[in-house]
Amino acid sequence: MTQRHTRAAVFSAGSWGTAVGKIMADAGTNVIMHARRGKIADAINATHRNPGYFPDVELPPTVTATTDPAAALEGADFLVLSIPAQSLRASLTAWAPHIGPHTVIVSLMKGIEIGSGLRASQVITEATGIAADRVAVLSGPNLAREIMGGQPAAATIACPDEDVAHRVQRACHTTYFRPYTSTDVAGCEFGGAVKNVIALAVGIASGMGLGHNAQSMLITRGLAETTRLATALGAHPATLAGLAGLGDLVATCSSPLSRNRTFGTHIGQGLTMAEATAATRQTTEGVKSAKAILALAGIHGVEMPLTEIVSDLLHEKVTLDQAAAALMQRPPKPER
Numbered sequence: 001m002t003q004r005h006t007r008a009a010v011f012s013a014g015s016w017g018t019a020v021g022k023i024m025a026d027a028g029t030n031v032i033m034h035a036r037r038g039k040i041a042d043a044i045n046a047t048h049r050n051p052g053y054f055p056d057v058e059l060p061p062t063v064t065a066t067t068d069p070a071a072a073l074e075g076a077d078f079l080v081l082s083i084p085a086q087s088l089r090a091s092l093t094a095w096a097p098h099i100g101p102h103t104v105i106v107s108l109m110k111g112i113e114i115g116s117g118l119r120a121s122q123v124i125t126e127a128t129g130i131a132a133d134r135v136a137v138l139s140g141p142n143l144a145r146e147i148m149g150g151q152p153a154a155a156t157i158a159c160p161d162e163d164v165a166h167r168v169q170r171a172c173h174t175t176y177f178r179p180y181t182s183t184d185v186a187g188c189e190f191g192g193a194v195k196n197v198i199a200l201a202v203g204i205a206s207g208m209g210l211g212h213n214a215q216s217m218l219i220t221r222g223l224a225e226t227t228r229l230a231t232a233l234g235a236h237p238a239t240l241a242g243l244a245g246l247g248d249l250v251a252t253c254s255s256p257l258s259r260n261r262t263f264g265t266h267i268g269q270g271l272t273m274a275e276a277t278a279a280t281r282q283t284t285e286g287v288k289s290a291k292a293i294l295a296l297a298g299i300h301g302v303e304m305p306l307t308e309i310v311s312d313l314l315h316e317k318v319t320l321d322q323a324a325a326a327l328m329q330r331p332p333k334p335e336r
């Protein structure tokens with residue numbers, strides 16, 4: 001008897017969804033991408049390329065695409081979710097009726113929902129009624145363009161159920177992609193969401209012409225405030241020193257491939273929010289999540305001066321010079 005191939009439905013065929021679809025196909029899974037645009041789905045089926053995001057990279061023949069959510073989810077072992085975090089709840093309302101009773105959900109999203117302050121995995125359990133132990137989170141230093149080029153990378157896959165994390169790990173392990181497992185879902189998700197805000201800060205500093213000392217200060221103090229928030233909300237501090245914390249922070253804050261860092265650079269160069277937004281085609285989670293993270297910090301009494309100043313800059317409440325001065329002139333304190 002021939003063994004049935006594992007099946008993954010990837011929603012949607014954006015930048016990271018396409019890269020994870022390729023990883024899973026290279027790891028031996030049959031992948032069906034859900035694309036909102038028929039043009040993208042048709043091109044993936046006809047040319048094995050995603051012309052909207054990576055026209056230069058060939059996808060394995062086991063990657064196909066559809067615009068029909070029900071067809072994509074038919075018999076899926078995994079539902080991989082990679083859409084903007086703020087659109088997750090509404091999208092799930094439409095997709096949830098098609099999710100099978102044993103399908104494992106894998107969240108790739110790095111954002112906190114405005115209004116509820118919930119992490120993506122919490123939005124998924126709330127919107128679908130699916131138990132948390134069937135929801136895994138994949139997070140780490142994973143710039144999609146590098147991974148599409150076959151360059152080596154690693155990530156953390158977190159799930160309260162270790163067996164589920166191991167299943168996802170097996171489905172994603174390739175010669176160029178090395179996933180580790182964890183049970184610290186909160187740590188992984190806060191690491192992924194807050195690093196986007198810190199990357200905005202580093203981009204702003206770079207755009208202002210500030211040097212590597214300043215950028216390194218922002219990365220280090222950014223990690224300190226990320227760890228303060230995450231641990232106040234139940235995360236393990238070691239997770240924030242791992243791939244989903246420090247690892248992702250360094251990659252995102254250092255690379256011109258990062259959309260968050262690039263957005264920040266535009267702001268640091270003096271573009272208005274409207275101009276920076278117009279110059280950005282893809283999802284820039286930190287711009288929206290900053291507000292939600294700050295609200296969470298307020299509720300839990302956690303000091304997050306970088307997130308606060310980035311949020312003020314994004315809302316055009318302070319000038320660049322006022323922001324830099326405000327950070328440097330904070331009262332002296334011990335390093336922690």
Ligand SMILES: NC(=O)c1ccc[n+]([C@@H]2O[C@H](COP(=O)([O-])OP(=O)(O)OC[C@H]3O[C@@H](n4cnc5c(N)ncnc54)[C@H](O)[C@@H]3O)[C@@H](O)[C@H]2O)c1
Pocket residue numbers: 012013014015016017036082083084085087091108109110111142143144145281282283285
């Ligand atoms: N690109 C990366 O390198 C990378 C790496 C790791 C994690 N992530 C995370 O993955 C998530 C997705 O980012 P991305 O880079 O793929 O973004 P993207 O902009 O490249 O793609 C977003 C996808 O979501 C779809 N989409 C947009 N709005 C939607 C809506 N309202 N409803 C349903 N679908 C919608 C788009 O059609 C597109 O397919 C983000 O949370 C991001 O932080 C991205």
Ligand SMILES: O=P(O)(O)OC[C@H](O)CO
Pocket residue numbers: 110140141142143144196199248251252257258259260261283284285
């Ligand atoms: O392009 P960004 O800024 O969304 O970052 C992409 C990934 O999250 C890096 O790990």
